[in-house]
Amino acid sequence: MLTYHKLKNNKLHIALVGNPNSGKSSLFNCLTGLNQQVGNFPGVTVDKKTGSTSLSASMNAEVIDLPGTYSLYPRREDEWVSYKVLLGQDKELKADVVVAVADASNLKRNLLFCTQIIDLKVPVVIALTMMDMAKRKGIKIDIAALERELGVPVIAVNPRKNKGIPQLKKAIEQTAQHLYHSPVRDFIDNKALAETSISAVKEQFPQLSDYTAIHYLINHESFDLNETMQKTIENIELKNKFNPTKTQAEEILQRYSRIRHIMQQTVSEPDPLKKSLFTEKLDNLLLHRVWGYVILIGVLFLLFQSVFWLAQFPMDWIELGFAKLSQGLSAALPDNRWTDLLINGVIAGIGGILIFVPQIMILFGLITLLEDTGYMARISFLSDRLMRSVGLNGKSVMPMISGFACAVPAIMSARNIENKKERLLTILITPLMSCSARLPVYTILIGLVIPKTYLLGFLGVQGLVMMGLYLLGLVMALIVSYVAKWFIKINEKSFFILELPTYRSPRWGNVLPTMISKARIFVMDAGKVIMIISLVLWAL
Ligand SMILES: Nc1nc2c(ncn2[C@@H]2O[C@H](COP(=O)(O)OP(=O)(O)OP(=O)(O)O)[C@@H](O)[C@H]2O)c(=O)[nH]1
Ligand SMILES: [Mg+2]
Structure with missing residues (x-):
């Protein structure tokens, strides 16, 4: 993955990945001094963005900010962007070192994604954000122990306060120079998930890790492979009766079981019954039915x-x-x-x-x-x-409200919507917002x-009329959507998942x-x- 040639050029490619709203863009801004949009909303970043940083006097790097992803099973358009970079399938962007940004106050779910990246066997450093939030929740994390269990460097950072950045840079540099190695053993026994199929894929691509081979089996149609190779993989699937759904489900179960075990040893959480979180109390009111x-x-x-x-x-x-x-x-x-x-x-x-x-x-x-x-x-x-x-x-609301500012980025942010038809409708009506x-x-x-x-x-009458004009745009948008939905023939199950x-x-x-x-x-x-x-x- 990391070639000597690249290091000689002194330009390293670092990809920032992680769960939505974990602080990737904040970290990106810290590293590059740029001003990439940050917000307390999952799905702010929907496309890749690059900037440069210097890791040390002798090493410069290009940093890539990517959309948030919950796991290596992409569903939304923006998740595919990150997935392809991680699997080396993006034509323009290749990552030499991956920085997996993990929210310390939601560690269990964030670790799921981190361990998947670890098993891809790419050089990875984990940046642990939101330590301050975790502390306030009463969560204590033994970082050294976590590092030992995962087998990759774990660095606590706070991009909001610009803390931990030098340490992170150092870990990235050392990883790039092969001072850290990916753990020899997989986080879970990936091979056992689909032994014969994995072996057959690895005969074609000997450099792949077992876990990467699983992803070739599941998503090869979206990968950049020639036709004979596509056929070969399809045949491997048929011959070995590869079952993607079962493999995925089994994988996630095994990961969570090991993560739970690791967390028992490295994280102490307060008694869940005692915690009376500010957010929960406030939501009782702000999300009340009336x-x-x-x-x-x-x-x-x-x-x-x-x-x-x-x-x-x-x-x-x-x-x-x-x-x-x-x-x-x-x-x-x-x-x-x-x-x-x-x-x-x-x-x-x-x-x-x-x-x-x-x-x-x-x-x-x-x-x-x-x-x-x-x-x-x-x-x-x-x-x-x-x-x-x-x-x-x-989720259409966010593009619509950003539409009050400017329709172009607003339409981009519709990538965050899973369902195709809803995404298309949102794109159609967003320009109607004032x-x-x-x-x-x-x-x-x-x-x-x-x-x-x-x-x-x-009550200023001028203000009321202004609000009326904005409302008019909104109402028209809703009417247009209501009418247009009869003309768009896409049938896909719809759901609303927003953290x-x-x-x-x-x-x-x-x-x-x-x-x-x-x-x-x-x-x-x-x-x-x-x-x-x-x-x-x-x-x-
Ligand atoms: N308290 C605290 N807040 C943080 C920290 N890091 C980031 N934040 C806040 O977390 C929120 C999300 O940050 P972003 O940088 O937009 O997150 P992201 O991972 O780019 O999110 P997406 O682009 O939506 O995937 C913002 O409100 C940040 O100010 C941290 O270490 N501590
Ligand atoms: Mg972002």
């Missing part, structure tokens, strides 16, 4: 009201500032055509762009907060029933047409950069158009 929905509507209402109300203050300042500036300039400059161009063309144009920046920043800031605290996943959960009635899925580029248009129209009055003294992440305090350090980057995109992209139109209007 109150949950009341709060949800309240939150969405507040979201749109605050976009209008909060933004009013900076908008007034900007307006005042530009008025003062034009006044000052027209007093100071000679009264001619160029002054007029400057004041009524350029400055009016810039003012017309900047005036929307507060609203855009506040909307995105609030969406980031919703996602970071973990409430966004609850919104998916609560809306699943409504979504289902029009042919969508609770994206941020439409916000200025709404604002201008509302400013022109709707009086600035208040209902009951505090509800624990509530976390939002990282304020993440909110501000998101707000700024969205504002910058708006000023740079939409701003150009507004500026040109402003100049054309001046000329007219």
Whole structure:
């Protein structure tokens, strides 16, 4: 796998894999200094993204952030992306060292995936995140013992606080230089799962591990193999009566049984009866059959009201500032055509762009907060029933809400939906959501047409109309989906599986950069158009 040639080039390829929401992208950002989107929601990353880091003075590496995967049995599109990289089937990305990111507060499930990777016999380092969360839950982990049992390096990191990164880099470097070896014995007896079939596959591919051979048997159709090889593997399956479902089930059972055994020796957990978790208590209220929905509507209402109300203050300042500036300039400059161009063309144009920046920043800031605290996943959960009635899925909510920002990444995030038909419908209706580029248009129209009055003294009518326009897009999306579902002939069983992440305090350090980057995109992209139109209007 790791060639000497690559090391001589001093460029190593590191793939970050692990369960969804385990902190891969956070770690990626730590290592590369980039700003890959992070969120407290399973399925934030849906595609591969690369960046570079230096492991030591003499070794640079390319880091690949990948979508979260629960196990080596991919079901969703985004899981296939990671699976192919791990199995060496991705045409562009090859991993020399795999960093398996594991959430320490959910160790059992995370270890399942880690041990599968270990059995692929690829060079692997385990990065244990969320140690702080585990500690708060009262979980104690003996890392040295865990390392001994698994046979690969285990490093505790906290990408949120930038902790453990040098140690991780060192372990990666040592693994790359063959200072660690994959364990000689498999984590479970993979060979025994399908002995004859595995041997036959390994006759064709002697370099494969037993466990990798099982994956060739199960998923070869998606692998990059020539036709004769495909036939050969199919024949092996037929001849040996290979049963993929039984093999998988047996494998998972055996893994969990050994993991349970290891955890008894390395992890001490508090008495499950005594724990009264904050998240559980909060969910009792926020996911309540009645109150949950009341709060949800309240939150969405507040979201749109605050976009209008909060933004009013900076908008007034900007307006005042530009008025003062034009006044000052027209007093100071000679009264001619160029002054007029400057004041009524350029400055009016810039003012017309900047005036929307507060609203855009506040909307995105609030969406980031919703996602970071973990409430966004609850919104998916609560809306699943409504979504289902029009042919969508609770998971469609996340693309739809991101659609308020921009439809392109929103459509990408639909990869997270397992069911083909629901995924297609979500992609079709997401552009109907009012994206941020439409916000200025709404604002201008509302400013022109709707009086600035208040209902009951505090409900801004302008804010209500704005919410109405957003709702209109939403309602249309639901109607279109309801109609379109009759035309799409895909029959696949649908289910809603979304892990509800624990509530976390939002990282304020993440909110501000998101707000700024969205504002910058708006000023740079939409701003150009507004500026040109402003100049054309001046000329007219
Ligand atoms: N408390 C704590 N939070 C963390 C730690 N590492 C990451 N997080 C938080 O965990 C959440 C998920 O992080 P991401 O980096 O988006 O996770 P991911 O693995 O890329 O998730 P997907 O892309 O959805 O698969 C974010 O809210 C992070 O701030 C950690 O060590 N401790
Ligand atoms: Mg991610």
